[in-house]
Amino acid sequence: MVHIHVVGGGLAGLTAAITAAESGARTTLYEGHRSLGGRARTAEGPYRANEGPHALYRHGPHAAWLARRGLLGPLVPVPPRDGLRFRFHRAGALRRLPPPALLRLVRRAPHTAPVDDRFLDWAAGRVGAEGARAAAHFAATALFHHDPGALSARFVQERLHRLGSLPPEARYPVGGWGTLVERLAAHARGLGVAVETATRVDARTLGELARTGPVIVATSLAAARALLDDASLAWESGRTVLVDLAVRTRRGDAFVVSDLDAPGWLERFTAQDPGLAPAGEQLLQGQFPIGPDMRRAEGVARAEDLLDLGFPGWRERTTWRGGALAEGRTGAVDRPGTTWRDRPSVVRGDGIFLAGDQVAAPGLLSEVSFTSGLEAAMLAVKAAGQHSGSGAGSRRG
The missing domain is CATH 3.90.660.50 (Polyamine Oxidase; Chain A, domain 2)
Structure with a gap:
């Protein structure tokens, strides 16, 4: 079974890992911090603050995807x-x-x-x-x-x-976004995703992972630029x-x-x-x-x-x-003359795929991370199937 690796445990990475695992792929998620969530973390303690205002928008694709999997949890409107x-x-x-x-x-x-x-x-x-x-x-x-x-x-x-x-479209997860991350993480593990926290992936490690299957880089664009040594990974x-x-x-x-x-x-x-x-x-x-x-x-x-x-x-x-x-x-953000299609592509070549909130995907706020994570995973699964098929053909020959 070809391995799919997901680097980054925020919303994009969790969405990608779940999607890959649902396809039957062996999937591992690597997160550099001790906890998952990325910018969707909620502070511990008496004051449950998110990193900036957060809301789910009921007409967006993210909410429907979560609801179909029973992951939406309790939401409150204005x-x-x-x-x-x-x-x-x-x-x-x-x-x-x-x-x-x-x-x-x-x-x-x-x-x-x-x-x-x-x-x-x-x-x-x-x-x-x-x-x-x-x-x-x-x-x-x-x-x-x-x-x-x-x-x-x-x-x-x-x-x-x-x-x-x-x-208003805005809906708020009860308990903050950290509760949503917990449900996503539990669902991923239930599907068989191996979750490795406090594990930083560098360029050398990335190369080793890529030899065993597709890699989805679901980090900030700046981190992806350094990890992939690709100066084109830039957007305002x-x-x-x-x-x-x-x-x-x-x-x-x-x-x-x-x-x-x-x-x-x-x-x-x-x-x-x-x-x-x-x-x-x-x-x-x-x-x-x-x-x-x-x-x-x-x-x-x-x-x-x-x-x-x-x-x-x-x-x-x-x-x-x-x-x-x-x-x-x-x-x-898109300047005049540009749209989301002009942002860095999900497909990076050589079995590498990109996800995150500055990647070429439509949506409002966190929906961009979700949509790009979903697309990156589907493309990685397809690439993994092609890789597996070619390997099997070589063995048969």
């Missing part, structure tokens, strides 16, 4: 009562309603937006410059990019349309300050504060899942994209300004605080 506490920062003040121009753009079908134009230019021609800027900044929650208006109009509109759908991503905060509960706190004056987002995740923080406390998470020349402190300052508006007295109420600067770890 609570109706807390949904009314959605606030928009516009012209320096918090408002209960978004500008009508933003709503008009949200309703437009993605295929009406051109691939070759900047989103800001295309949107301004339909709702005016002010509405276009607000829409670009609102879409930043799914882009993690400091200048969404400069990206491909089609790319941004696809995300804006799904983010603004009613009822965002640079984002991630903010984690626990505060004592206060009546009237916002559920979400969306910054329409600049890309920024704050969300109270305990509104839908109170178990993410101790009783009497609320877990807030946010993202504030910054430009390539900006310092992390500038993103933190923007976050604190938004906290002052949406969560009065948050400094005195804070019980825990964390955060990070995510550089190139938040998925691919």
